[in-house]
Amino acid sequence: MNADPAALPQLSTVLAAASMRADHWRQLNAYARAWAAAGTDSAERRGACVEALADLRPLEQCWAYPGERLLGALAAALADNDAAQFARLARKLSAAILSGDFRRDEQAWNADDDGDRTLLDALPPELLGAPDKPYFEVLIVTPNEPALWQRARDEMRAMRRVDDQFHYAVTHAGSFEDAALAAMVNADVQAVVIVDGFRFTSLLDIPDLKQFLARNLGSDDEPSTAGALSTSLARALKHFRPELDLYLLTDRSPERLAGSDEAAPLRRVFHHVEEPMEVHLALLDGIADRYETPYFDNLKKYALRPIGTFHALPIARGKSIFGSNWIRDMGHFYGTNILFAESSATTGGLDSLLEPTGTIKRAQTAAARAFGAKRAYFGTNGTSTSNKIVVQAVCKPGDIVIVDRNCHKSHHYGFVLSGAQPYYVEAFPLTQYSMYGAVPLRTIKQALLDCQAGGKLDRVKVIDMTNCTFDGHMYNPQRVMEECLAIKPDLIFLWDEAWFGFARFSPLHRRRTGLGAAAALTERYRSKAYRTEYEAWKAQRGKVEPGDPAQLDEHLLPDPDKVRIRVYQTNSTHKSMSAFRQGSMMLVWDEDFHEVEGPFEEAFFAHTSTSPNLQLIASLDLARRQMELEGYGLTLKMTDLALRLRRTINGHPLISKYFHVATPEDMIPAEFRASGLRDYGPPNASWVETLQAWDDDEFALDPTRLTVICGAAGFDGTQFKGLLAERFDIQINKTSRNSILVQTNINNTHSDAALLIKALADLSREIEARLAQEGANGRQVFADRVRALMTDVPDLPNFSQFHDAFREAPDGASNEGHMRPAFFMAYEEANCEFVRLHSDDVDRRLAEGPQMVSANFVIPYPPGFPIMVPGQVITADTIAFMRKLDVKEIHGYHAAQGIKLIKPDALAGLRAGSLQ
Known part of the structure; x- marks a missing residue:
C-alpha cells in the first residue's frame, strides 16, 4: 500500500503534506466505498482501509478537523466491521476536508447525519453555522496528557461569543517536534499558545520527522532547560512562519520574561493561571490586527455615505453613468460599489498617497x-x-x-x-x-x-x-x-x-x-x-x-x-x-x-x-491581508501544483516527445550548481538534497515558473502562445524563440493544470497523426523546422561598451558610461542618422568604421532585454542577432527607417568629463 514514496506518514516531499493529506483522504474514501460495495466479508478491501487509516492517523493530530472524536468514530466503525458506517464517515470527512466545509458548517463536526447534536449542544444557536466568519486554527503546545486534550478543545469552543469577529478550532501538540510539524503542515494554524513544560521529542511514528524538522528549522538540538524549550520553539516558529501570533503561558516570572530578548518573538506572555477568556480574546485580537485593512475598510464606509461631489471626477457616485442613455451598460457591468467608492478627495479618511497621515499610512505600516x-x-x-x-x-x-x-x-x-x-x-x-x-x-x-x-x-x-x-x-x-x-x-x-x-x-x-x-x-x-x-x-x-x-x-x-x-x-x-x-x-x-x-x-x-x-x-x-493570513498555504499549494505539472509533462510518454519543461540542469550551468542538482524531487534528488541546493548553490530555479520548450513540436514561442489562446483559452505572457513561460500562481487550480496538460496532449496527438499521414517528405519538413528553432539559434550579444565620448577613462577596466547625455543628444535631429539593418552600409561600417553608436534603446520582444542602449558601440554580434530575429515587436526600432545612430561628427571632440 505504501509503495508510493510520497505516501503519508513519510514527509518525503517539500512542504506538500497538506496536498498529500487531501490525496490520502480521497484514497481512503475510495477504499471505503469499495469495501462497502463488496460487503463486510471482503478481508482484502477491509485491509486496505485499515492500512490507509493507519497511514493517516499519525499526522492527523496536526489539524483540528476532523479531530480525535470523529477519527475515533471512524476507527470504531472499522473495528466493528461496519463497512457501511465506515464508508459514510469516510465520505463525510473526506468531503469536508476537500471542500473546506468544516470551516463554515458546524454539522461537519458531528459524527451523525440524523441531527444528533451531542457536540453542538454547548454552543448557542446563533453561533452555529457562521459562514461569514473567517475560520482559523490555534495550536496549543502543552505538557498535559493527550487524554485531556479533547476537554480543553471543548472548553475553548464554549467561549465563543456572538460578537466574535472570527471563529477557531484547537489542535494540540505535546512536544517541540510535534508542534513544529503541525505549524509547518497546517496552513490553517494562525496562532500558537505555548505552555511551559512540554517535552522535546515526538512520540509519533514518522520515520523522517527529525530530518524534516532539521532541514527546515536549521537545527535539531534540544535546548538544555525546559524554559529554553518554550522560547526556542517560539524563535523557530517565527523564523519559519513569521506571520504567526505566538503566546506563552508560564509559571516563570512573566514580568521579567516579557522584558527580555527571549520574549521578542511572542505577542504576549500570560501567567499560567490567567483567566482563559483573556487568552481567547488575545487570540482574536491578534488575528484582527492582521485582518484589518485600514484603507479598504474606510473606503467601504465612504461608499455608503450620502456625499455631494463638487470635485473633478464626474464618474464618482455613478450619476453620470446610471443617468446616461448611452453608457448605462458600464454601470451594469461594473456595479455600483466601484463607482460609489471613487473620489478625487483626500478627506473623509481617504488619505493622500503623496503625504499619507491616516489610513494609507497605516496600510503601508501593515505592509512593511x-x-x-x-x-x-x-x-x-x-x-x-x-x-x-x-x-x-x-x-x-x-x-x-x-x-x-x-x-x-x-x-x-x-x-x-x-x-x-x-x-x-x-x-x-x-x-x-x-x-x-x-x-x-x-x-x-x-x-x-x-x-x-x-x-x-x-x-x-x-x-x-x-x-x-x-x-x-x-x-x-x-x-x-x-x-x-x-x-x-x-x-x-x-x-x-x-x-x-x-x-x-x-x-x-x-x-x-x-x-x-x-x-x-x-x-x-x-x-x-x-x-x-x-x-x-x-x-x-x-x-x-x-x-x-x-x-x-x-x-x-x-x-x-x-x-x-x-x-x-x-x-x-x-x-x-x-x-x-x-x-x-x-x-x-x-x-x-x-x-x-x-x-x-x-x-x-x-x-x-x-x-x-x-x-x-x-x-x-x-x-x-490575504498573504499575511493565508499566503503560507497558498504559496505551498501553487508550488506543489507547479511540481506536479513538471513531473506530468516531462514524464508523459507522448507529450514529452514534443514538449519539455526546462529543469534546473537545463537552465543553470553546472558551474553554478555545486550541488549537482539536476531536477526537483525523486528520482533525481531527495528533498534533503534539493533544499540543500537551494541554500548553497549560487543560483536556483523557481519551480513555479515553467519554461515549456515548444520548439521540438515545430512551434516558435509567439506562434505557440497564440495557438494556446485561440484554441484552448490558455493565456501566456512571455515567450522566447522556442519556448513559452507558464507561471503558476495563487490563482491556479488543478483544473487549470489539467487544461494545460490536455492541450499539450491533444497537440502531441495531432503532430503524431500529421507526421504519419505526410510521410517522409513531411517528416523532413518538420525536422528542418525543429532544427531551425532548436539548433540554428542566433548567438546572444553581450554589451560591448560605451563610446569613448561617454566614458571618463576610456582605457580603464571599468565599463561605466554617461548614458544620460547620449539619450538626450538624440532629441536633436541634426545629431542623428539612420542605417538600414540589412544594408551594405552596416557591414562596411563594422569593417571600416566609423563606429556606429546607438541613439536610443532597442528592445526586442522576445527576449525583452535591451540589445542597444544610448551611447553604446554597436558591434557585429548585435547586428547578427538582430538580423536573425523573427519577432514582430522591437521597441526603439522601425524597419522602414533603420537603426537610429548618433552621427560621428556629433561625437567628435566630446569628452565625458564635460557632459551634463
Missing part, C-alpha cells in the same frame, strides 16, 4: 510588517515606476550602478533620469533558448574590483539585480550581499523582485529574497559568533591589495564594525498576489534611510500621480 521590511510604499503605476523612484532616490549624477544589462527597461530609464552611470554586467547566456540567466557573483565582484583598481570604488553606489528573473533564476542574495559588502561595506542593493513578491510567504522561496537576506545578515553581523569568525578569517588571509584578483574566488567577509545593510526591494504585487493591475510596492530595509528619505520623497512626488486610483490602493491593502 507583513513583508519583513522597515518601511513600505505603495505604487499605483506598476513596478516600472517603482524602479524609477528607487533609482532616482538613491542615485545622483556621477554615481556608478553595477547593473544587469538584461534588467527591465525601467532601470535603464531610471539611470537616464538620475544621471547615474550604469556599469553593465552580463548574465550567463542560455543561447539554446534565446534568453539570459542571471549575473554570476564573480562577474559582480570583478566589476567592483575594477572600480577599486581605477580609484572609483567610492562612486559605486548600487548593485541592481533582478531576482527572480522572468524565467525563474533566483540569486543567493545573502551570499551576493555578504561578499560585495566585504569590498564596499555601504553598498545599496536594489533587488527587482517584480515576479517574486509572493516569496516572503513561502519558507522555500524566502531564503532567496533580498529582504530575507537583509534580516539574516543583520542578525549575523550583530552576533558574537560572527565577530569571532571574521577576526579568524582576517588573521588567516593577511593583507590583500585593492583590486587583487585573488578575491574573486574567495568567500569574502565584511567588517562588522563598518558594514551597513541597505536593501530596497520592488515587487509587482499584482503579478503574484490578489491586487489590481499596476499595484506595486517599494519595500525598504535601509539602516541609513535618514540619508535617503528626502530624495526618496522627491522621487516619489516626481513619479506618482496626484490622482492615484483608489481601488488600486485598496487592493494592495487587501493583498497584504
